[in-house]
Amino acid sequence: MILRRLLTVLLAIAAAGSLNGCGFKDIDKRFFVVAMAVDPADNPDKLYKVTVKLAIPSPSERFGSNDYTIVSEETDSIAEAVRVIKSEVDKELDLGHMKAIVIGQKLVEQGNMNKLMDWFIRRRDIQNIAWIAAGNPSGKAVLDLRPHTERLPSNMLFMSFGQFGTETAYIVSEYLFDFHRRLKERGLDPLLPIIEVRDNQQVSINRSIILDKERQRIVLQALDNKVVNSFYQGIGKYDIRVDLNDGFFIIAAENCKGTFTLNTRNGKAVIHLYVRVNGIVEESTVPLSKEKLSMYERAAEQQVNKRVLSLFYKLQQAKVDPIGFGLRYRARHTGNPDQVWRDWLRLYPEAEFKVQSKVKLMSTGQIE
Template sequence: MKGKRLLVLLTLLLAGSALGGCGFKDIDKRFFVVAMSVDPSGKEDKKYLVTVKLAIPSPSEKFGSNQYTLVSEDTDSIAQAVRIIKSKVDKELDLGHLKAIVIGRELVEKGNMDEVMDWFVRRRDIQNIAWVAAGVPDGRSILDLRPPTERLPSNMLFMSFGQVGTETAYIVSEYLFDFRRRLRERGLDPILPIVESRGDQQVAINKVALLDKNKMRLVLDPLDTKIFNSFYQGIGKYDIQIRQDQGYFIISADNVKGSFTIENVQGKTVITLKPHIHGIIEEATSPISKTELAKYERQAEQEIKERALQFVKRLQQANIDPIGFGLRYRARHPGNPDHVWKKWVELYPEVEFRVQPHVRLTSTGQLG
């Protein structure tokens, strides 16, 4: 009986000491990091300029209540920068609410993205569903934006990438876990949406940086961004301008989804893109008739075919593969993985692309 009492007493003592030494801190002793940026350091003997955005609690959530403070440090490693930043504030940094990671464009152009992202992936308190983007002119400038319509610090980025506010085909969203996978996976190259500061606390998010496994190789303009997005995440709210002899008409698509197949046709590797578009005619510069929807569909299919071919040939010439043609090829061709990959690297520059679009128009809008 005494032995049991002694055991219970020791257990309580150990539990009490464990609670006393744990790392728990009250909420009023924490700074919540909502966003981080990494830029090249302006100092010759340092590698990175790391900036954290710390949210300052507000008694009420309203427009313009996005109070925050930025703290930066020049170091050779992100881990060291965070430790030094801790010495500059009076509260513990809480990374559990970090939802946006912005890499400065200059750093993306220099390369070595795998090293930059290593710390973010290893930290267990950073969400793998945090958004990753490239910042123009740099990451710190994007973090320092204070739009008057924001209710919470960096909420503009969260709502744009999550498409819970605005819904547009021009915004490509990239998660931390997917960016890391693309850096490592053969046959699927990394992408970064570009957040560009436009002055007066405004931004534009309608371009995408395409990388090889190391650095940026190509920047997609807004038109190509829409085409890529149809294969990347399947989108709605898509507009397509179709040229005619006397002007143009614009399709508003409610549903756009791209797929592709890889086949061997008479000894040649052929990739066939199959965009599927359902929508209505939203605008026209010349009279549109409801009885001629089939003709407009054919015109749209021809236009989409030309644009899609130009897009994939740009990717082929730059020798990058953000859509995942190589990954599909590896999955469909058994054998030694290294040999299959080597074969694809040889084939990709000579692959023939074909486009078979399918456009379905349901109406000409309110007029016609």
């Protein structure tokens, strides 16, 4: 009995000693990394310029209380850069709260994205649901934003990509885990939203980059982003301009969803794209009549068909597939996986796209 009690006391002492070791740090001895950026190094002998954004705790959460510090280091690897940065601060770096990764657009253009992503995926303390984006003119410039409306450092990025604040179809949001999957999965190409810095307080996030597994292939403009989002995320808050003979009107779509089917006939791929839009008329330069809603719907469907076809033929010409047509083909065809993939690579450049849209207008707004 005495021996059992003695062993219990010794185990308790050992456990307490392990808690006081190097594996545990009090919160006041940690720097919380909220965002990280990777850019090409200014030094030609180095590969990367790694920047971390460290949040400085504030006694109260209010507008403008987004205090932070920025630390950068140039090395040949991200792991080495992080450890060198540790020697330049007085607290332990905690990566568990990092929710944004910004890759400089110049680095995306250089390619080799698989190598770049290796460190982020291997680290067990980095959230796979962190947002990832490209930064213009650089990732560091994005991290060094100081908008007066922020309550927490980088909270503007979190709210924009998570659609917690602004809700818009112009912003394409991408998670770290999905980006890594797209880098590896044949038939589904990666995409990155572009964060463009306009000044020290404002950004624009309405363009995106499509990659061919390694480097940038095409940059999608704002109007194309809306179409991609209807197939990718199914986000509403979508605006459609419809031209008429004597003017135009704007549809505010509360719901916009795109789907597709893929068939192969006579050695040719046919991709049917279906778009469903529900909304109301938000603005018009000409008088509208509720009795002519069906006519306005048909005119809107023609505009949607034209825009969707234009985008997907553009993606086809750039030899990229962010929607996953190739993945669908691989899932529906058995046999040797490599041969199935080669068949798709032969079919996709000559694939035919057909669009069928359905627009439903609830009203012309509060006036005609």
